[in-house]
Amino acid sequence: MIHDYPSICYEVQIKALRFIEGHARLILRCIDGLYKAEFYPTEGPRFIPLALKGKSPLDAPIVTSRICGICFSAHAIASVRAVENAYNYKPNQGVELFRLIVHLLNHIQSNVMHLTLLSIPPLLGYYDNAKFRFSRIYKLGMRIAGKVTLAIERLGKVTFHTPLFTPFAIGLSINGKEVYNAVNELIEPLLRDLDEYVTRILSVEVPIFTRIRPLLSLNTKDYPKYELTDSLVYIDIDGEKSVISQNNILSEMVFKRRDKATGLQVRLRGLDVMVGALPRILIHKDKLHSEAKEKAAMVNWSHNPFLNNYAQAVELVSDTYKLLDILDEIRDYIIEGEEEAPHIEQGIGVCAVEAPRGILVHHVEIRNDKIVNYKVVTPTAINAHSIERDAEELANKLSVLGREKLKSLIEDLVRAYDPCMSCSVSLDAYSI
Amino acid sequence: MPLRVAFYSLSSCMGCLFSIAAHIEDLFNVLGEDGVSIEYYKCFREDSSDEYTPLTDVAFVEGVVVTREDEENLRNIRRRTKYLVALGTCAATGNTAYYAVEELKEKGIPIDAKPLSEIVYVDYEIRGCPAPFNEVVNILVKLSRGWVRIWQPDYTVCRECKLSGVACLLDEGKPCLGPLTMGGCGAPCPNNGVPCIGCRGLAQEAQVESYIKIIREKGITLEVVIGRLKLAMGKHVKELLRKLEETYEHS
Numbered sequence: 001m002i003h004d005y006p007s008i009c010y011e012v013q014i015k016a017l018r019f020i021e022g023h024a025r026l027i028l029r030c031i032d033g034l035y036k037a038e039f040y041p042t043e044g045p046r047f048i049p050l051a052l053k054g055k056s057p058l059d060a061p062i063v064t065s066r067i068c069g070i071c072f073s074a075h076a077i078a079s080v081r082a083v084e085n086a087y088n089y090k091p092n093q094g095v096e097l098f099r100l101i102v103h104l105l106n107h108i109q110s111n112v113m114h115l116t117l118l119s120i121p122p123l124l125g126y127y128d129n130a131k132f133r134f135s136r137i138y139k140l141g142m143r144i145a146g147k148v149t150l151a152i153e154r155l156g157k158v159t160f161h162t163p164l165f166t167p168f169a170i171g172l173s174i175n176g177k178e179v180y181n182a183v184n185e186l187i188e189p190l191l192r193d194l195d196e197y198v199t200r201i202l203s204v205e206v207p208i209f210t211r212i213r214p215l216l217s218l219n220t221k222d223y224p225k226y227e228l229t230d231s232l233v234y235i236d237i238d239g240e241k242s243v244i245s246q247n248n249i250l251s252e253m254v255f256k257r258r259d260k261a262t263g264l265q266v267r268l269r270g271l272d273v274m275v276g277a278l279p280r281i282l283i284h285k286d287k288l289h290s291e292a293k294e295k296a297a298m299v300n301w302s303h304n305p306f307l308n309n310y311a312q313a314v315e316l317v318s319d320t321y322k323l324l325d326i327l328d329e330i331r332d333y334i335i336e337g338e339e340e341a342p343h344i345e346q347g348i349g350v351c352a353v354e355a356p357r358g359i360l361v362h363h364v365e366i367r368n369d370k371i372v373n374y375k376v377v378t379p380t381a382i383n384a385h386s387i388e389r390d391a392e393e394l395a396n397k398l399s400v401l402g403r404e405k406l407k408s409l410i411e412d413l414v415r416a417y418d419p420c421m422s423c424s425v426s427l428d429a430y431s432i
Numbered sequence: 433m434p435l436r437v438a439f440y441s442l443s444s445c446m447g448c449l450f451s452i453a454a455h456i457e458d459l460f461n462v463l464g465e466d467g468v469s470i471e472y473y474k475c476f477r478e479d480s481s482d483e484y485t486p487l488t489d490v491a492f493v494e495g496v497v498v499t500r501e502d503e504e505n506l507r508n509i510r511r512r513t514k515y516l517v518a519l520g521t522c523a524a525t526g527n528t529a530y531y532a533v534e535e536l537k538e539k540g541i542p543i544d545a546k547p548l549s550e551i552v553y554v555d556y557e558i559r560g561c562p563a564p565f566n567e568v569v570n571i572l573v574k575l576s577r578g579w580v581r582i583w584q585p586d587y588t589v590c591r592e593c594k595l596s597g598v599a600c601l602l603d604e605g606k607p608c609l610g611p612l613t614m615g616g617c618g619a620p621c622p623n624n625g626v627p628c629i630g631c632r633g634l635a636q637e638a639q640v641e642s643y644i645k646i647i648r649e650k651g652i653t654l655e656v657v658i659g660r661l662k663l664a665m666g667k668h669v670k671e672l673l674r675k676l677e678e679t680y681e682h683s
Contacts, residue, residue: 043497069447171625
């Protein structure tokens with residue numbers, strides 16, 4: 001339990017945060033007796049949104065999926081729906097189900113790889129997975145990751161950046177039974193491993209720490225990963241709920257740059273806000289798949305960012321059972337897209353999805369069937385200020401631990417958020 | 433003596449490193465537990481919170497060089513490894529970033545995005561987005577046996593489409609870059625109805641003149657082709673542009 005101790009002033013510099021996706025820095029400075037944190041990406045942007053200017057919208061998903069090596073489907077699905085929204089096009093049910101299957105497979109892959117390789121080993125004292133790989137958690141986790149990765153490969157012929165999301169589903173022609181056969185035989189046998197894996201993850205001790213912060217998630221009837229809607233739900237620090245239209249979400253955001261940062265941070269309504277698995281569960285716990293509710297009941301949920309690890313584990317159960325339900329449903333479909341793309345003179349399309357790490361927004365402006373502007377706001381850019389506020393709170397309470405122990409605790413805190421710095425620099429600090 | 437190996441990332445999506453991590457047991461199975469020692473691997477082994485570049489036999493580096501830190505890290509890695517492998521299209525050709533920075537440069541913003549070979553000497557390249565895992569294993573197995581010549585496919589993506597029986601997307605009037613692109617990826621994009629974007633870089637067998645003839649027949653403009661080439665082919669585009677424009681003028 002974290003108590004209040006008198007604050008001791010010193011600077012903490014974590015120049016290269018370990019076991020996170022991408023490269024970032026966190027610096028804590030003591031100013032007038034209180035800690036101030038700066039968390040920012042240090043890796044270069046690859047300017048993918050900029051590269052899409054002047055290109056065909058049909059190429060947007062295959063290019064934007066390369067923003068991230070671990071949550072490629074989230075970008076692809078946000079991109080494809082943003083383009084389709086610009087054209088006022090809605091895909092048929094078979095295409096939507098197929099996309100959701102790939103998206104859920106990627107979610108499971110992302111969450112299990114994050115827990116197994118990145119956030120859990122350091123909590124258990126390992127900074128070398130070549131040694132951790134002999135543990136039961138690692139073996140179970142990588143077995144699950146291996147099967148899910150194989151399922152993705154069976155559908156798309158490649159394990160990452162899978163080219164299965166094309167606007168208007170052009171070129172897609174697949175039998176639902178084939179999808180069922182390719183995926184079900186890999187996923188169903190995993191259920192026992194998954195149960196043991198999640199139980200083990202939920203028994204890994206995490207620090208107890210609470211700071212109430214605003215939360216943001218998709219506003220959905222089902223669990224927010226399982227449907228796309230055109231609005232988001234925002235819960236403020238008093239617990240008051242408000243709904244934000246997907247089309248207006250970017251106008252509610254202010255972008256800030258830390259000195260030396262290669263990417264920007266987001267402020268929503270002037271404050272920090274958290275997105276990701278923990279906010280999803282805090283807001284929508286009752287909508288989890290019934291099989292996951294038993295696991296969710298094992299946790300005393302609160303605004304403790306370290307619980308994001310548990311939230312990702314519980315979501316693994318919900319996502320897997322939901323995937324099996326959708327596979328049953330898709331068996332009767334012949335999934336076919338359009339033969340040709342429609343044309344528009346002008347259109348703006350926005351899509352917000354729940355990526356593994358939280359809300360991801362793609363915004364596209366199209367003129368005469370060419371992209372004139374493209375913007376991507378990622379969950380890590382949204383979470384950055386919340387990470388800073390949590391680091392400050394921890395340092396203010398626990399500076400008595402000393403620099404090295406505090407550094408270790410802060411690294412665990414950042415890892416719990418599952419940040420993706422490669423994604424976050426899509427909102428780059430150069431092209432503003 | 434185990435082969436000392438490290439996996440680094442610069443400015444990248446980490447897709448190459450994650451796709452290798454997903455198959456890491458296969459790596460140990462092929463090379464043996466005592467055959468390989470992973471000295472550093474971003475997101476797999478990071479012992480020290482200080483910046484650490486161990487001495488290695490083979491260093492795989494993913495990502496494009498954008499920041500000054502990227503360049504310093506790369507030079508440091510080059511000094512401390514026997515063989516340097518550019519892992520993935522970003523490292524090998526610059527990928528999307530290579531041309532995406534043009535607009536910023538025109539505005540006077542001092543930014544660049546370079547493949548590794550424009551900064552240091554690179555011993556091998558594994559092109560692909562992501563880099564194919566079998567080519568990573570191939571290089572490690574060969575180097576562990578002291579074989580330094582590494583074969584790469586000399587054929588184009590077209591061969592793989594033909595072998596898998598996929599209907600030609602160029603025939604459908606789609607601007608597929610398959611005839612110009614190095615094969616070996618299994619043509620996942622054309623197999624899913626998505627025209628190839630050239631992420632494996634220029635093929636040795638690329639038939640530029642024939643390609644120009646086909647795109648003219650199908651009504652695909654050179655402007656559209658060049659736009660797509662700049663999405664992923666990076667540094668190879670300059671050479672190809674020169675060939676394309678010469679051929680287009682003459683044909």
